[in-house]
Amino acid sequence: MSMNNETLYWILGALSLIFIVVRILNRGGKIWEILGNVNIDFLKVRKVAFTVSGILCAVGLVAIVLAFMGQAKLGIDFTGGISMQLKFEQPVQLDQVREALAQAGFADAQVQEIQGSNTLFIRLKDVSTVEERAADTIIATLRAALPENALTIEETTEIGSAIGKELRDKAVYAILFSTLGLLIYIAVRFDLKFGIAAAIATFHDVLVVMGIVWLTGVEISLLIITALLTLAGYSLTDTVVVFDRIRENLKSNRSGALETVINISINQVLSRTIVVSLTTLLVLVALYFLGGRVLQDFAFTLGMGVIVGTYSSIYVASPLLMVWRSRRSSRLLRRAR
Amino acid sequence: MTKASQYRLWGGAAIILATVALSIFFFYPLNEKLKLGLDLRGGVMLLLQAQISADASEQDKGDIMDRIVTILENRVNELGLTEPVITPSGDGRVLVQLPGTTDPETAKSIVGQTALLEFKKVVRAGVSPGEAIAPTSPLEEVLYDGEGIPYLVEMEPLLTGAALANATAQVTSASNLQSLSQGRYYVALRFNDDGAYDFTNAINRLNVDDRLAIVLDGVVQSSPSITQGIKDETRRGTVYDAIIQGYNDQEQVRRIAIVLRAGALPVPVDIIQNVTVGPSLGRDSIEAGVNATILAGILVLLFMAVYYRFSGVIADLTVLFNLVVLMGALVVMNATLTLPGIAGIILTVGMGVDSNVLILERMREELKNGKTVNASIDAGYHRALVTIIDSHVTTLITAVFLFLFGTGPIRGFAVTLSLGIVINLFTVTIGTRTAYELMKRRRVQRLSI
Numbered sequence: 001m002s003m004n005n006e007t008l009y010w011i012l013g014a015l016s017l018i019f020i021v022v023r024i025l026n027r028g029g030k031i032w033e034i035l036g037n038v039n040i041d042f043l044k045v046r047k048v049a050f051t052v053s054g055i056l057c058a059v060g061l062v063a064i065v066l067a068f069m070g071q072a073k074l075g076i077d078f079t080g081g082i083s084m085q086l087k088f089e090q091p092v093q094l095d096q097v098r099e100a101l102a103q104a105g106f107a108d109a110q111v112q113e114i115q116g117s118n119t120l121f122i123r124l125k126d127v128s129t130v131e132e133r134a135a136d137t138i139i140a141t142l143r144a145a146l147p148e149n150a151l152t153i154e155e156t157t158e159i160g161s162a163i164g165k166e167l168r169d170k171a172v173y174a175i176l177f178s179t180l181g182l183l184i185y186i187a188v189r190f191d192l193k194f195g196i197a198a199a200i201a202t203f204h205d206v207l208v209v210m211g212i213v214w215l216t217g218v219e220i221s222l223l224i225i226t227a228l229l230t231l232a233g234y235s236l237t238d239t240v241v242v243f244d245r246i247r248e249n250l251k252s253n254r255s256g257a258l259e260t261v262i263n264i265s266i267n268q269v270l271s272r273t274i275v276v277s278l279t280t281l282l283v284l285v286a287l288y289f290l291g292g293r294v295l296q297d298f299a300f301t302l303g304m305g306v307i308v309g310t311y312s313s314i315y316v317a318s319p320l321l322m323v324w325r326s327r328r329s330s331r332l333l334r335r336a337r
Numbered sequence: 338m339t340k341a342s343q344y345r346l347w348g349g350a351a352i353i354l355a356t357v358a359l360s361i362f363f364f365y366p367l368n369e370k371l372k373l374g375l376d377l378r379g380g381v382m383l384l385l386q387a388q389i390s391a392d393a394s395e396q397d398k399g400d401i402m403d404r405i406v407t408i409l410e411n412r413v414n415e416l417g418l419t420e421p422v423i424t425p426s427g428d429g430r431v432l433v434q435l436p437g438t439t440d441p442e443t444a445k446s447i448v449g450q451t452a453l454l455e456f457k458k459v460v461r462a463g464v465s466p467g468e469a470i471a472p473t474s475p476l477e478e479v480l481y482d483g484e485g486i487p488y489l490v491e492m493e494p495l496l497t498g499a500a501l502a503n504a505t506a507q508v509t510s511a512s513n514l515q516s517l518s519q520g521r522y523y524v525a526l527r528f529n530d531d532g533a534y535d536f537t538n539a540i541n542r543l544n545v546d547d548r549l550a551i552v553l554d555g556v557v558q559s560s561p562s563i564t565q566g567i568k569d570e571t572r573r574g575t576v577y578d579a580i581i582q583g584y585n586d587q588e589q590v591r592r593i594a595i596v597l598r599a600g601a602l603p604v605p606v607d608i609i610q611n612v613t614v615g616p617s618l619g620r621d622s623i624e625a626g627v628n629a630t631i632l633a634g635i636l637v638l639l640f641m642a643v644y645y646r647f648s649g650v651i652a653d654l655t656v657l658f659n660l661v662v663l664m665g666a667l668v669v670m671n672a673t674l675t676l677p678g679i680a681g682i683i684l685t686v687g688m689g690v691d692s693n694v695l696i697l698e699r700m701r702e703e704l705k706n707g708k709t710v711n712a713s714i715d716a717g718y719h720r721a722l723v724t725i726i727d728s729h730v731t732t733l734i735t736a737v738f739l740f741l742f743g744t745g746p747i748r749g750f751a752v753t754l755s756l757g758i759v760i761n762l763f764t765v766t767i768g769t770r771t772a773y774e775l776m777k778r779r780r781v782q783r784l785s786i
Binding site: 011015016085087135136152153154155156157158159160162163167170171173174177178181182185186189222223225226229230232233234236237240241244245248268269271272275276278279280282283286287289290291292295298 | 384441442445607608609610611612613614615617618621622625626628629632633636637639640641644676677680683684686687688690691694695698702720723724727728730731732734735736737738739741742743744747750754
């Protein structure tokens, strides 16, 4: 990561300069008012938004079904297998490595080179048990095939297939239970319809990002599941902020039409939504470029989540409240009819 | 200024100072106090599954797991590593963490071996690998040596590893044991009193030219013949020493001696997961993670100060306060920091910023509606707090389920995230609050926001 230090200073320097310029321009505190006085009719486009969301969710559903059928790109966390990162002293010929591995019976092994570092990333899926010592065999094979090129093991991970299945089940449980927990909490704090709307919006975000992950070919590992759960929490925060405001406005403004109240509420919290999304994205961009290989996919998934989550809290969660406006049972929504 | 707000101000200030001082006291110096995970410092992690039979009682299972942990600790301690951690992790599993080693092969053979040593009487020994030998009675079985040569042996062992007092790796020298035909290395066994008595009896029962198979985990290691010399020796007194000979690999002999000294595991274990991280990769990832955190942190703090001006600086201080307390809490809870853990910390910082943005945006709104500075501060703070609590509780719910169902890396993430959320609630209610009480006291006419 030596080159990154230099990049870091450059980025820091440039951004500080921009900030200082903005700071001087912002002397009167006028910049924020651009955002502060908006009045956009978000609900007008809700049919378009629902259609777009429906399509994106369908893509996500396909991705999940494929993942369970074993068709999607699952990480060895879930399939069981081996991944290893090996550093060589001199440049290596990938063909030579692949051939040596194929001769040793590892024709399925995926071999990738990490750009410009003489480092190989080797992955082998569906190895039945760790006991078979495939990792040791691979290393011995490579040492024998490339005797003059010394290698050091930077990382190996071996996961038995039984534990892979277990990890997958646990990940599914974690998603289901946390969604249920969130639904109950919001149902208690607001009412059931807010809870259902928030849960749908949260599921929407997870599905859409799952679809994006699948389409972009990011491998679904435990860390990606972590990112999905985090973004569920994040998007829920966004939704809760809007709902809180809707609830507050419903209480103080009993006569206004629900549509107006919702629109006003979204506009009122819009600057917060934008500021928080931007700062979070700022953090994730830094993680993406500087966090190393492990955190890169994580930052990407979470970044997508922030964008989708911001969209859904405005265009999905709140408009969903409108769907029920004519029904009677809602304690909060009835008032504003 | 009311009395209540006076209390709030000085009480808050005292709590902040005390927490910061305490946190720094706990985590200073950070690089010594905070435990780093294997992914950050390099090392080997093995997850073992003990093959306990399904009908064993809970009590038995517990005993077996305790013994496995103790024996593995003894074995691992002999490797001379710093801070090995061996913990049972439920369902008959044991998690072995060996920081600082980068040799998964040795680790696996030391930890994964049952190390059941048996001395068995050889009924018939094969000569070449692959030779077919069948048991002639149900009391006999066929075992093989490392080259695949079969041995027909009596099933009932004459002696097991329980007879050992010590085992050491040795190398032959000219003066030492000329009888070693192949291999320069051997394991010297020393029996305990009972073991020596049993061993002497066993030798007495065997005839000259009978062979004794020394079996480790079902593989014949060597099969010495009983000589007249050995018989004579047992007649003179109890025999305390024996050797397993014929090794060419010094490392292998060392490992065998280690596992024999520590004793056999009560049941065999399977290695179901192995994660090895080289020290250089660990260093790289910590550097990358820290770089990212610092850069992201500076960017966000700068943004806050520019966008919210002096109020943004107060928000920045709150976020730093949050970070300091989080570090202290991690050290106090003896938590291990992993790379996903760093991601959790970054998200916590994000949530801290979010809380402050919520408050500040609300204050701006109240100011715009024509309220006085002090009234705006109060209204902004209190109205935003409702939202902050809601959003924190929902995230906490996610984090708790992540912790319950997560494994390894996910748990590390869940720990720092949930700790961060709780601490954030604390810093927002105490830290931010106190800062604004201070501002109200100064009765500013225009809020720098």
